[in-house]
Amino acid sequence: MGLGGCAAAGSAPAPAPVKMISSVSIEDRVPPLAPIRAHPDRLFDFKVCIRPFRRQGPRLDTEVIGDTLVVHNYGHGGSGWSLSWGSADMAVQKAMSVSPKEIAVIGCGIIGLTSAITAQRAGAHVTIYTRDMLPRTRSVRANGSWTPDSRIALTSAAPANFGETWEQMARMSWKTLRTYLGLPGDPVAFSDHYGLSDTPRVAGQPRAPDPNAAPLPPRTWEGAPTQNSDFARYNDRIRDLVPQTQVLTDDNNPFPVKYVTRTSGLFFNFNEYGYLLMSQFFGAGGKVEMRDFHTPAELSTLREKVVINCPGYAARDWWKDRDMVPVRGQTGWLIPQPEVNYGLSYRSVQTLSKSDGIMVIALENGDMKGYNDSNESVRRAESEQAVRVLEELYSRFPTNPI
Amino acid sequence: MQGHILPAIMAVMMLGLGSAQAQASHSIWDGVYTEAQAQHGEALYRQNCAYCHGQTLAGTFETAPLMGRFMPYWSGTTLDVLMDYVNMAMPLGRMGAVSRADDADIIAYILKVNGLPAGSGALAADAAALQAITFDAARPKPAPPPEKPPRQRR
Numbered sequence: 350m351g352l353g354g355c356a357a358a359g360s361a362p363a364p365a366p367v368k369m370i371s372s373v374s375i376e377d378r379v380p381p382l383a384p385i386r387a388h389p390d391r392l393f394d395f396k397v398c399i400r401p402f403r404r405q406g407p408r409l410d411t412e413v414i415g416d417t418l419v420v421h422n423y424g425h426g427g428s429g430w431s432l433s434w435g436s437a438d439m440a441v442q443k444a445m446s447v448s449p450k451e452i453a454v455i456g457c458g459i460i461g462l463t464s465a466i467t468a469q470r471a472g473a474h475v476t477i478y479t480r481d482m483l484p485r486t487r488s489v490r491a492n493g494s495w496t497p498d499s500r501i502a503l504t505s506a507a508p509a510n511f512g513e514t515w516e517q518m519a520r521m522s523w524k525t526l527r528t529y530l531g532l533p534g535d536p537v538a539f540s541d542h543y544g545l546s547d548t549p550r551v552a553g554q555p556r557a558p559d560p561n562a563a564p565l566p567p568r569t570w571e572g573a574p575t576q577n578s579d580f581a582r583y584n585d586r587i588r589d590l591v592p593q594t595q596v597l598t599d600d601n602n603p604f605p606v607k608y609v610t611r612t613s614g615l616f617f618n619f620n621e622y623g624y625l626l627m628s629q630f631f632g633a634g635g636k637v638e639m640r641d642f643h644t645p646a647e648l649s650t651l652r653e654k655v656v657i658n659c660p661g662y663a664a665r666d667w668w669k670d671r672d673m674v675p676v677r678g679q680t681g682w683l684i685p686q687p688e689v690n691y692g693l694s695y696r697s698v699q700t701l702s703k704s705d706g707i708m709v710i711a712l713e714n715g716d717m718k719g720y721n722d723s724n725e726s727v728r729r730a731e732s733e734q735a736v737r738v739l740e741e742l743y744s745r746f747p748t749n750p751i
Numbered sequence: 752m753q754g755h756i757l758p759a760i761m762a763v764m765m766l767g768l769g770s771a772q773a774q775a776s777h778s779i780w781d782g783v784y785t786e787a788q789a790q791h792g793e794a795l796y797r798q799n800c801a802y803c804h805g806q807t808l809a810g811t812f813e814t815a816p817l818m819g820r821f822m823p824y825w826s827g828t829t830l831d832v833l834m835d836y837v838n839m840a841m842p843l844g845r846m847g848a849v850s851r852a853d854d855a856d857i858i859a860y861i862l863k864v865n866g867l868p869a870g871s872g873a874l875a876a877d878a879a880a881l882q883a884i885t886f887d888a889a890r891p892k893p894a895p896p897p898e899k900p901p902r903q904r905r
Contacts, residue, residue, distance in 0.1 A: 396813075397813075480815070480824060485812060485813065490813070639820070640823070640824060641824035641825070643825070643828055643832045643833075643836060644828075644832060647827070647828075650827070665840070666836055666839060666840040722844070723843055723844050723846065724843060724844030724845075725803070725813065725814075725843055725844070726802060726803065726843075726844070
């Protein structure tokens with residue numbers, strides 16, 4: 350069953366009044382969309398991530414521990430996958446300033462791995478020291494869409510020049526990700542995303558609060574955000590890179606929902622992208638050593654005297670970084686449907702169709718959701734509830750006229 | 752009355768023994784916890800840790816195991832580092848909710864599961880005592896016996 354799209358004009362001898370297909374330009378018509386088989390029993394995996402959030406933004410400074418230069422590269426909130434290459438570029442520039450032949454990278458999440466590859470491309474021999482390889486890091490518990498300013502900083506705490514730093518990172522990442530498009534398995538790809546709403550959305554106005562959303566937790570300490578608008582937003586700086594949102598007219602709206610917008614977004618297929626990055630790292634002579642670190646003093650045991658520190662949320666305990674705030678996020682995964690080549694948002698539920706499953710996430714309360722929650726255990730009911738929202742949505746489509 | 756005093760005296764003696772042991776630098780292989788402590792630790796583990804790390808300490812895809820690679824990953828440190836981590840970072844979601852005394856018992860249980868021998872002194876919770884205990888992945892080799900003087904030839 351296709352969801353709307355182009356209805357074929359009939360050639361019956363007794364012609365019924367033929368309805369115009371659409372007044373919409375051909376290039377803007379919504380193509381046939383395959384339905385998501387949204388049933389809670391098709392949820393085959395759940396992931397809980399902890400976004401490593403720092404109110405002042407990611408930690409990118411350097412410090413010297415004993416005879417070791419440490420370049421920090423962690424704390425990218427919900428923007429790690431998106432900003433990784435740009436952030437790696439900045440870190441490696443600092444690391445290469447002392448012309449090391451060998452560089453150690455701590456951590457093998459997406460920030461560590463892109464830092465390691467970038468350091469190799471700068472001419473260094475790189476060893477990654479990590480307690481887990483990429484598939485078991487917190488990085489792959491993200492949802493994997495290009496969201497470069499998601500929970501990246503608080504407006505009140507970010508340094509005045511962070512906007513420029515962010516833009517530089519975002520643009521460098523965008524350029525680098527471009528080189529991963531179109532490769533076998535689509536490690537990085539674009540897909541359309543439909544924003545569905547029962548009520549009209551006024552441009553420039555914040556979305557109306559979801560009446561079904563749980564109330565926000567009480568503010569726990571001075572300086573903590575209390576509302577979504579406390580989070581810094583920088584996407585306007587790269588408006589020239591990303592497509593804008595298009596409003597679908599009634600004659601171009603295949604959904605049983607009144608107000609629909611469409612945009613296109615970049616996303617990561619973790620398995621293909623991760624495999625490719627690891628292959629590139631090993632292909633360039635990279636080495637991995639499995640180990641854990643507990644105190645900064647342990648860096649003195651390393652052969653390398655230049656270290657790029659990419660521990661993500663683990664910096665809270667390994668580097669005693671008390672500015673690190675956990676922001677919990679949970680995704681449910683429906684069995685993959687390659688024919689579903691789009692994502693949607695409806696009633697605070699968002700989907701993204703990827704090679705390893707259809708990601709479903711509940712986003713009521715926006716960026717505030719999960720703030721200062723470090724509980725990594727799965728709340729299955731949350732994902733099931735999100736799938737039921739989709740189940741109800743798809744049940745409203747007309748039955749397949751076979 | 753005597754029935755109350757005797758265990759108290761024994762406890763004081765045991766504590767004294769424990770802290771005396773802790774002062775000298777030694778290894779987790781030297782019997783740094785008691786069997787009773789590990790048993791109490793097991794109950795606390797089931798209550799506070801097993802939800803993520805599993806009943807058998809084997810961990811999950813997302814949660815670190817507390818056996819196997821646990822040994823090399825903590826090797827080279829001292830027990831105060833492990834205590835700090837357990838006390839500050841665990842249990843996930845309610846960090847610091849378990850007291851250091853209870854954490855010491857949980858650590859005793861983890862040591863036991865990893866095949867480290869129990870001893871006669873309980874593992875203390877204070878940092879100085881724990882700092883004197885080295886975390887070695889394998890039993891340190893005993894110091895070689897002093898060389899015998901060469902036998903005199905007749």
